[in-house]
Amino acid sequence: MSETQTADAHGETIDEGKRDFIYIATGAAAAAGAASLGWPLVAQMGKAADTLAAGSIEINLANVAEGQQLKMLWRGVPVFVRHRTAKEIAEAEKVNVDSLPDPETDDARLVAKPDGKVDPRFLVMVGVCTHFGCIPVGEAGDFDGWYCPCHGSHYDTSGRIRKGPAPKNMVIPDYTYISDTVIKVG
Ligand code: FES
Numbered sequence: 001m002s003e004t005q006t007a008d009a010h011g012e013t014i015d016e017g018k019r020d021f022i023y024i025a026t027g028a029a030a031a032a033g034a035a036s037l038g039w040p041l042v043a044q045m046g047k048a049a050d051t052l053a054a055g056s057i058e059i060n061l062a063n064v065a066e067g068q069q070l071k072m073l074w075r076g077v078p079v080f081v082r083h084r085t086a087k088e089i090a091e092a093e094k095v096n097v098d099s100l101p102d103p104e105t106d107d108a109r110l111v112a113k114p115d116g117k118v119d120p121r122f123l124v125m126v127g128v129c130t131h132f133g134c135i136p137v138g139e140a141g142d143f144d145g146w147y148c149p150c151h152g153s154h155y156d157t158s159g160r161i162r163k164g165p166a167p168k169n170m171v172i173p174d175y176t177y178i179s180d181t182v183i184k185v186g
Helices: 028-037 049-054 086-093
Strands: 005-007 013-015 057-060 069-074 077-083 122-126 137-140 145-148 153-155 161-163 175-177 182-185
Touching: 057 069, 122 182
Parallel strands: none
Antiparallel strands: 005 013, 057 182, 069 077, 077 122, 137 145, 145 153, 153 161, 175 182
């Protein structure tokens, strides 16, 4: 299937083949939207969906290829799990943190494994714009991270707000590594 590119209202070029989200408010509407859009949830889940909706989800990072982003539904909100490329990691790490609207190092946005080390390849965050709750598009915007087309917020490859009206970085959910490759969110 061929992919096409269009420009949105803010002049951003959007790859139609990657625009697998529509932009939905948070809460119940987001959950309903996720279900209707058929997110690629099932293959990554190890528990019944009703259990997952109420509690925690386990994600095997070994199933997420480099350059791929999973979108999971957790407690009614989308969670992004991105396997970042070396270029994306380098971009995230080279930023002058003091210049950021919401200063955070890339490392501070990662959770350590049982051996105490972080794996910068995997970024896990709540995929909700911190302005008014739309769902940002991946691999878009001025910083190669995420772009929220609702009002034009640009996030970098660490999910940190860099430009636009959103006041804060995208949120890192409560998660832990339960093995070298499996995380538990919630
Ligand atoms: S909701 Fe994302 S920029 Fe306003």
